[in-house]
Amino acid sequence: MVLSPQIDSIVFDLDGTLYTCQKLADRIFELAVQRVAESRGIALVEAKKLVVGAQERIADLQECPATLTQTCQELGIPPKELHQILQNDLHPELYLDHDPVLLALLESLAEICNLYIYTNNNLPTARKILALLGVDHLFSRLFTIEMNWSPKPDPEGLTEVLQQIGGPSDSFLFVGDRHAVDLEPAEVLGIDTLLVDDVSDLLQIHQYLGLIP
Numbered sequence: 075m076v077l078s079p080q081i082d083s084i085v086f087d088l089d090g091t092l093y094t095c096q097k098l099a100d101r102i103f104e105l106a107v108q109r110v111a112e113s114r115g116i117a118l119v120e121a122k123k124l125v126v127g128a129q130e131r132i133a134d135l136q137e138c139p140a141t142l143t144q145t146c147q148e149l150g151i152p153p154k155e156l157h158q159i160l161q162n163d164l165h166p167e168l169y170l171d172h173d174p175v176l177l178a179l180l181e182s183l184a185e186i187c188n189l190y191i192y193t194n195n196n197l198p199t200a201r202k203i204l205a206l207l208g209v210d211h212l213f214s215r216l217f218t219i220e221m222n223w224s225p226k227p228d229p230e231g232l233t234e235v236l237q238q239i240g241g242p243s244d245s246f247l248f249v250g251d252r253h254a255v256d257l258e259p260a261e262v263l264g265i266d267t268l269l270v271d272d273v274s275d276l277l278q279i280h281q282y283l284g285l286i287p
């Protein structure tokens with residue numbers, strides 16, 4: 075008989091993990107491009123080329139996809155500035171709604187584990203998104219970009235998250251949609267991880283915990 079792992083804390087990425095919404099992702103990209111255009115006094119089309127080029131350069135260097143926060147940083151837009159724009163001008167309420175499937179999946183996990191968010195998003199936007207999805211009440215704590223303004227993947231930020239939650243490495247499970255960003259740093263520390271592509275993939279957690287066959 076295979077024993078189910080004793081997980082106390084599940085740490086979720088937010089965007090692309092608890093919901094997928096191309097329109098919201100496109101809007102975030104558009105706001106970043108607008109800011110790059112303003113800061114350099116160039117046309118949007120030129121700014122878009124710069125952002126895409128920087129993303130490709132960073133991805134080649136680090137051998138994994140660049141996050142938007144990283145890309146903007148490379149182009150001289152500090153994370154604080156980018157996230158101030160997202161707080162002001164991003165309206166997730168236009169794109170997201172209650173997700174009863176997500177709620178049911180997370181409710182059953184919250185009965186047996188503490189649930190956390192660790193995201194490159196900012197706190198006001200993360201709170202708003204979780205409330206729109208109808209699952210904000212299920213999380214013990216949100217770790218957001220404000221923690222140290224250093225986007226994932228960030229081994230120091232990860233260490234801080236683990237210390238603040240507490241517990242041995244085998245009491246954690248990390249869940250995310252980007253292996254290099256959300257999961258790899260945790261794997262290096264011996265933490266179990268699950269890569270998801272869609273909300274329905276979250277059922278893998280229930281399988282992993284032995285809640286369903």
Ligand SMILES: [Mg+2]
Nearest residue numbers: 087089090251
């Ligand atoms: Mg994500």
